[in-house]
Amino acid sequence: MKRHEFFSTLGISAGMIFMAPVVSSCSKDSASDPDTGGNTNNNNNGSIDFTLDLSTPTYAALNSNGGSVVKSGIIIARTSSGNFVALASACTHAGTTVGFESSANRFHCSNHSSNFGLDGSVLNGPATSALKKYNTQLTGTNLRIFA
Ligand code: FES
Structure with a gap:
């Protein structure tokens, strides 16, 4: 044959x-990250692990209490007491990117007015599911965000 x-x-x-x-x-x-600054590693298991250099202008907002930035689908905020909080930035209702409201120490979705607490829990709907929370670790000016 x-x-x-x-x-x-x-x-x-x-x-x-x-x-x-x-x-x-x-x-x-592709493990590359199109964003400038920061070093992103999305591991094979889908976990998040990246570091932001807070000495760069891109992340300068995090040097002040109440500041926040969004990177790689995560909103990182510095609360009024100076603690860092990292949550998935897509609202669990319909996916709009949430913002941090420093005066209320909460995350707000401007689309339909859902609010989320610092732990990602729903404070009021229409969203019914919490935002995923990530760990943060500050070493010098490097802020690590990881699952
Ligand atoms: S998309 Fe956020 S409340 Fe509807």
């Missing part, structure tokens, strides 16, 4: 044999 006859009995054309490596190379994940 010739090669093309063998593949033909399997229902495979020569073109399919050569396409397999091309298709698999298109599915590679």
Whole structure:
């Protein structure tokens, strides 16, 4: 049996044999982060682990109580007492990015007015699910956000 006859009995054309490596190379994940500043690592298990250098202008808002930034789908805020809080930034109601309200120490969604506490819990709807909370760790001017 010739090669093309063998593949033909399997229902495979020569073109399919050569396409397999091309298709698999298109599915590679990219670990690069298009944002400027910070070093993002989204691990294979989907966990979050990145560090922000608070000495850079990009993250200067976090040097003051009440400041906040959004990076990689996470809102990082510095509360009125100076603690860092990191929560998923997409509102659990319909996905709008929430903002930090320093005067009330809460996260607010301007789309339909849901509010979330510092632990991500729903203070009032229409959202019914909490925002995922991430850990924070400050070392010098480096703020690590991780799952
Ligand atoms: S999208 Fe946030 S309350 Fe509706």
